[in-house]
Amino acid sequence: MLETVAAACILLAVLWAGCCVEVVRKLAKQLAPLRALYATFCRRCPYTAETLERFVEIWDMFVRCSDASLGFEDRFAIFCDQLGDFLEGLVQRAVDVLELFFQLDAAEQAAALCRIPRRRLSAAEARSGAGPLAVTSCAICLCDWRKGDDVRELKACSHVFHTKCCDNWLWRHQKCPMCRTPLATVPAS
Structure with a gap:
């Protein structure tokens, strides 16, 4: 009603x-x-x-x-x-x-972003898919993976994105841009 x-x-x-x-x-x-x-x-x-x-x-x-x-x-x-x-x-x-x-201050944001590992994709991952979900492309820019792409794999949800695509979002939101899973709990002040 x-x-x-x-x-x-x-x-x-x-x-x-x-x-x-x-x-x-x-x-x-x-x-x-x-x-x-x-x-x-x-x-x-x-x-x-x-x-x-x-x-x-x-x-x-x-x-x-x-x-x-x-x-x-x-x-x-x-x-x-x-x-x-x-x-x-x-x-x-x-x-x-x-x-x-209400976001964290800039130093804490930078530290939180640095805790998310970056890596380069191998040729095998570029062909078969990156991460545990075997994702074949970046969900943000929709480009297929290529050997040597700089990516971040979010441990909380296993989604993988190009570093340049997700960093701005992660800086502001501290959660996955795709499923909105929080990356880590924010410590109480």
């Missing part, structure tokens, strides 16, 4: 936001100052502007669907699916920001 109420509240908020988008769009066609203000906003807040534009794309696909074979129910189902993915992405970005805010 609570999930239904929450979903209904989210849907009403989205519909309200969609109506606001339509009003702003109609005004923007008439008012040059509003267009200039929006252009300034896009330059100064590119992340927020990109997020807003993605929402507008999802809203447009729902309201102005050009496929006549799709009924309202089908369009609404597609809209809800895309909106769910969009909101999930926003929540993940918010979680990433919170993780950055």
Whole structure:
């Protein structure tokens, strides 16, 4: 019951936001100052502007669907699916920001990253797969392994990645970029 109420509240908020988008769009066609203000906003807040534009794309696909074979129910189902993915992405970005805010200091981050072993792949591993899972490519860049690739094998989950691909993520998150398994427990201060 609570999930239904929450979903209904989210849907009403989205519909309200969609109506606001339509009003702003109609005004923007008439008012040059509003267009200039929006252009300034896009330059100064590119992340927020990109997020807003993605929402507008999802809203447009729902309201102005050009496929006549799709009924309202089908369009609404597609809209809800895309909106769910969009909101999930926003929540993940918010979680990433919170993780950055509460992360270890730089020296501890560097030490934690150094504890994850690096190695070069042999020709046999490049052909048959790296690590206990016999992974045949890096899940981040999707490139197949080559002899001599510099990789990190995460002991907690056995996933293997190119060092250059995973280091930025590991620096910020201290968990596997693929399965989110924590690399190590953080000591209490």
